[in-house]
Amino acid sequence: MEQTLNYIEQNKARFLDELLELLKIASISADPAYNQDVLDCADKVAQYLTDAGADKVEVCDTEGYPIVYGEKILDPSLPTVLVYGHYDVQPPDPLDLWKKPPFEPYIEKTELHPEGAIFARGSADDKGQFFMHVKAFEAMIKTESLPCNVKFIIEGEEEVGSKSLEGFVKQHTEKLSCDCILISDTHIYSREQPTVTTGLRGLSYVEVEVQGPNRDLHSGLYGGAVPNPIHVLSRMVADLIDEDGKIKIDGFYDNVLEISSEDRLEMNRLKDNPEEFMQSIGLSGVEGEKGYTTLERTSIRPTLDCNGIWGGYIGEGAKTVIPSKAFAKISMRLVPYQTPEEITEKFTAYFEKIAPSNVKVKVTPHHGGMPYVLPSDTKEYLAAKKAMETAFGKEVLPYRSGGSIPITAMFEQVLKAKSVLMGFGLDSDAIHSPNEHYGLFNFYKGIESIPLFFANYAKG
Amino acid sequence: MEQTLNYIEQNKARFLDELLELLKIASISADPAYNQDVLDCADKVAQYLTDAGADKVEVCDTEGYPIVYGEKILDPSLPTVLVYGHYDVQPPDPLDLWKKPPFEPYIEKTELHPEGAIFARGSADDKGQFFMHVKAFEAMIKTESLPCNVKFIIEGEEEVGSKSLEGFVKQHTEKLSCDCILISDTHIYSREQPTVTTGLRGLSYVEVEVQGPNRDLHSGLYGGAVPNPIHVLSRMVADLIDEDGKIKIDGFYDNVLEISSEDRLEMNRLKDNPEEFMQSIGLSGVEGEKGYTTLERTSIRPTLDCNGIWGGYIGEGAKTVIPSKAFAKISMRLVPYQTPEEITEKFTAYFEKIAPSNVKVKVTPHHGGMPYVLPSDTKEYLAAKKAMETAFGKEVLPYRSGGSIPITAMFEQVLKAKSVLMGFGLDSDAIHSPNEHYGLFNFYKGIESIPLFFANYAKG
Numbered sequence: 001m002e003q004t005l006n007y008i009e010q011n012k013a014r015f016l017d018e019l020l021e022l023l024k025i026a027s028i029s030a031d032p033a034y035n036q037d038v039l040d041c042a043d044k045v046a047q048y049l050t051d052a053g054a055d056k057v058e059v060c061d062t063e064g065y066p067i068v069y070g071e072k073i074l075d076p077s078l079p080t081v082l083v084y085g086h087y088d089v090q091p092p093d094p095l096d097l098w099k100k101p102p103f104e105p106y107i108e109k110t111e112l113h114p115e116g117a118i119f120a121r122g123s124a125d126d127k128g129q130f131f132m133h134v135k136a137f138e139a140m141i142k143t144e145s146l147p148c149n150v151k152f153i154i155e156g157e158e159e160v161g162s163k164s165l166e167g168f169v170k171q172h173t174e175k176l177s178c179d180c181i182l183i184s185d186t187h188i189y190s191r192e193q194p195t196v197t198t199g200l201r202g203l204s205y206v207e208v209e210v211q212g213p214n215r216d217l218h219s220g221l222y223g224g225a226v227p228n229p230i231h232v233l234s235r236m237v238a239d240l241i242d243e244d245g246k247i248k249i250d251g252f253y254d255n256v257l258e259i260s261s262e263d264r265l266e267m268n269r270l271k272d273n274p275e276e277f278m279q280s281i282g283l284s285g286v287e288g289e290k291g292y293t294t295l296e297r298t299s300i301r302p303t304l305d306c307n308g309i310w311g312g313y314i315g316e317g318a319k320t321v322i323p324s325k326a327f328a329k330i331s332m333r334l335v336p337y338q339t340p341e342e343i344t345e346k347f348t349a350y351f352e353k354i355a356p357s358n359v360k361v362k363v364t365p366h367h368g369g370m371p372y373v374l375p376s377d378t379k380e381y382l383a384a385k386k387a388m389e390t391a392f393g394k395e396v397l398p399y400r401s402g403g404s405i406p407i408t409a410m411f412e413q414v415l416k417a418k419s420v421l422m423g424f425g426l427d428s429d430a431i432h433s434p435n436e437h438y439g440l441f442n443f444y445k446g447i448e449s450i451p452l453f454f455a456n457y458a459k460g
Numbered sequence: 461m462e463q464t465l466n467y468i469e470q471n472k473a474r475f476l477d478e479l480l481e482l483l484k485i486a487s488i489s490a491d492p493a494y495n496q497d498v499l500d501c502a503d504k505v506a507q508y509l510t511d512a513g514a515d516k517v518e519v520c521d522t523e524g525y526p527i528v529y530g531e532k533i534l535d536p537s538l539p540t541v542l543v544y545g546h547y548d549v550q551p552p553d554p555l556d557l558w559k560k561p562p563f564e565p566y567i568e569k570t571e572l573h574p575e576g577a578i579f580a581r582g583s584a585d586d587k588g589q590f591f592m593h594v595k596a597f598e599a600m601i602k603t604e605s606l607p608c609n610v611k612f613i614i615e616g617e618e619e620v621g622s623k624s625l626e627g628f629v630k631q632h633t634e635k636l637s638c639d640c641i642l643i644s645d646t647h648i649y650s651r652e653q654p655t656v657t658t659g660l661r662g663l664s665y666v667e668v669e670v671q672g673p674n675r676d677l678h679s680g681l682y683g684g685a686v687p688n689p690i691h692v693l694s695r696m697v698a699d700l701i702d703e704d705g706k707i708k709i710d711g712f713y714d715n716v717l718e719i720s721s722e723d724r725l726e727m728n729r730l731k732d733n734p735e736e737f738m739q740s741i742g743l744s745g746v747e748g749e750k751g752y753t754t755l756e757r758t759s760i761r762p763t764l765d766c767n768g769i770w771g772g773y774i775g776e777g778a779k780t781v782i783p784s785k786a787f788a789k790i791s792m793r794l795v796p797y798q799t800p801e802e803i804t805e806k807f808t809a810y811f812e813k814i815a816p817s818n819v820k821v822k823v824t825p826h827h828g829g830m831p832y833v834l835p836s837d838t839k840e841y842l843a844a845k846k847a848m849e850t851a852f853g854k855e856v857l858p859y860r861s862g863g864s865i866p867i868t869a870m871f872e873q874v875l876k877a878k879s880v881l882m883g884f885g886l887d888s889d890a891i892h893s894p895n896e897h898y899g900l901f902n903f904y905k906g907i908e909s910i911p912l913f914f915a916n917y918a919k920g
Contacts, residue, residue, distance in 0.1 A: 030777035214742025216893040220863030224763030237694035282674025285818030303684030312768035317490035358745030403680030433676035
């Protein structure tokens with residue numbers, strides 16, 4: 001192990017340079033305008049895997065963006081770890097809030113990152129994180145210390161719902177067979193309090209449309225006499241959550257797993273300083289479901305958020321129009337045992353129920369995903385906890401995250417293997433926001449932790 | 461008069477060709493990208509005025525877009541009519557709903573326009589309408605039948621609040637002195653029921669901003685625990701109008717002129733077929749302030765409409781973001797004796813009052829305008845009524861419109877003259893919508909009516 005860690009130490013600068021190259025590619029899967037960039041990024045990932053020492057590297061076509069595969073099989077009798085990551089990134093808008101262009105990575109020190117952080121779209125989510133695995137793998141290969149078999153699948157559609165992944169995994173169960181899945185696409189609680197993510201929320205994402213008149217109207221000539229779809233949509237959005245922060249959709253909480261009060265006490269050991277939390281995002285007050293802490297609201301409770309709304313004239317200046325249509329994108333985070341199908345169906349029924357009779361509404365489901373839990377007595381959790389405790393020199397706690405990585409549930413179902421969510425980001429990395437960044441400390445700590453995980457896991 | 465009407469008949473085709481040239485210029489005053497087009501349009505209008513026979517034609521600089529001036533003074537002792545119009549147009553978006561590009565005019569027959577209609581942005585509002593005056597003027601000049609003095613001011617900022625006009629008029633009260641102002645920027649009730657517009661609503665237009673967190677957040681990690689500005693704005697927009705269609709702003713109705721029940725009966729003689737009204741805009745039901753007819757809601761009652769709303773991710777696909785800010789554009793139509801200053805102030809106070817304490821709100825006033833009324837016993841009204849009765853061969857009724865031409869109140873105050881709103885469009889012209897059009901019947905009927913107005917008005 002010492003040799004491996006030495007190799008990492010000696011090659012740190014090059015590892016960083018290679019990551020910066022990867023971050024220059026605008027692999028925005030949500031926007032068709034970046035189609036070629038996403039494809040170029042897949043090729044680059046394949047090249048990096050080959051250079052690191054992987055065999056059978058392949059850019060596998062799918063109906064959407066390709067999945068990059070690579071492997072190193074030492075001995076079929078050894079355990080096999082499947083590393084998953086994604087090379088696609090979120091759209092960077094609003095662009096004008098970035099200090100520098102999102103695909104021109106640069107290093108800058110911050111209060112939380114005295115060693116510097118890498119600023120770029122995708123630096124933490126997920127290029128900077130899956131790339132740690134490529135480099136840790138290289139270190140183990142070069143120092144001949146890889147203790148088990150490794151397979152990589154790095155996909156290009158995570159930010160748009162991993163549409164092709166399930167089909168791919170189902171088609172290649174033999175090729176992808178493994179004992180566990182290792183994923184770095186989450187964050188630790190803090191540098192002082194490292195954590196392994198043991199729970200993820202599921203997701204139901206829908207787009208809604210409200211149509212009033214069949215064409216845009218002049219608000220002077222028609223205003224006050226027809227249903228304005230912006231007002232109708234506003235009333236309907238307002239009608240999704242009540243004053244206690246409860247979601248009003250009929251039956252929404254029917255299948256929610258209620259956590260015991262002991263478990264709630266245990267998880268609240270991690271409790272934030274609420275003042276600090278509010279300050280970090282410039283708020284004078286938080287809000288949410290009555291009867292729960294902020295930590296609980298963002299982890300063990302299901303939520304609903306409008307992620308986008310638009311209608312009418314949104315350019316510069318003034319236009320006096322009543323638009324024909326108004327739109328919103330709405331996502332719901334799910335907890336065990338809600339399912340995206342169930343919740344999408346209940347949302348649609350409720351949204352149609354609350355629509356006034358003189359408008360037309362349409363609900364279009366986008367992607368969804370199941371919630372996921374990794375019990376803290378599993379071999380996988382313990383290997384990760386121990387690895388991080390060695391690397392950080394601190395006690396590691398389990399952590400339930402509010403985010404979603406819907407594929408963990410799918411992996412469990414199809415590959416019959418648990419996923420270990422050993423992420424190294426920070427909550428403050430601004431991963432879906434302008435000025436996304438990833439700490440150099442976190443990047444290197446991650447590369448160190450990975451060989452330790454492999455060693456622990458191989459030992460059993 | 462016969463000679464003049466003959467001249468018009470003989471030159472119809474050329475008049476139309478010249479208008480089509482004017483409609484090809486994308487003079488969108490709201491969008492700085494079209495700056496040069498607006499300036500080019502001003503030059504074109506000046507050229508047309510000169511060609512028609514106007515003297516002292518001038519493209520007058522202002523702080524915004526230029527005002528085109530021209531005149532024909534026959535004899536200072538004769539009455540003077542000031543013709544007002546605007547050469548700027550509304551933005552054409554959403555572009556994809558236009559059957560053909562908005563600045564490539566074409567003629568097409570429709571059910572309401574068996575002679576054909578001119579389709580183009582600005583065809584009815586207001587290029588096609590002010591251009592009738594240029595051509596009617598040409599006909600009177602060429603047939604030596606002009607019975608009084610004429611002055612033209614054609615501005616380029618009507619669609620963005622006529623910001624420079626008031627200063628210009630105040631600076632040139634001598635040059636612009638007149639006995640009445642003649643404006644064609646409204647519509648008749650129908651071809652079978654021609655009308656002169658005797659009332660206009662005022663306008664208060666504001667833009668609002670709601671800020672929650674100080675940066676965009678990941679909805680998985682923060683969702684359910686922070687104020688989402690889209691939800692807050694939706695609740696606030698929903699809270700502007702109550703279930704009876706009454707505007708909830710404190711003191712909003714304080715200065716509203718209540719119309720007598722006799723006058724309400726008289727104005728409802730124009731009553732639409734509600735079925736037809738709903739069908740024309742594809743609605744299964746209308747709504748609005750309780751206790752008033754659709755006609756009243758759109759004319760004698762003040763209204764509030766959200767003209768645009770936006771926030772979060774509005775591109776293709778899905779993005780799970782809680783935006784830092786959400787925005788809306790909101791306009792209120794005013795009736796005598798509300799004033800835009802009063803209403804903007806009351807709106808701001810109310811909006812700030814209903815904002816939850818954990819968000820920041822900002823209200824930015826855009827342009828406003830006073831409501832206007834032209835009594836039906838004035839010389840100006842009667843000259844217009846008679847002119848149109850001759851041209852159309854039908855009884856002409858007075859009509860209160862829901863739209864706003866804020867400058868009419870300003871003209872009255874500064875120039876001490878009444879404005880006559882002798883417009884020839886139809887309600888169905890889609891003037892702020894895709895596929896704006898103006899009937900050829902209306903265009904030519906307007907050109908005929910104008911010399912008749914001049915004759916009636918000069919006779920007194």
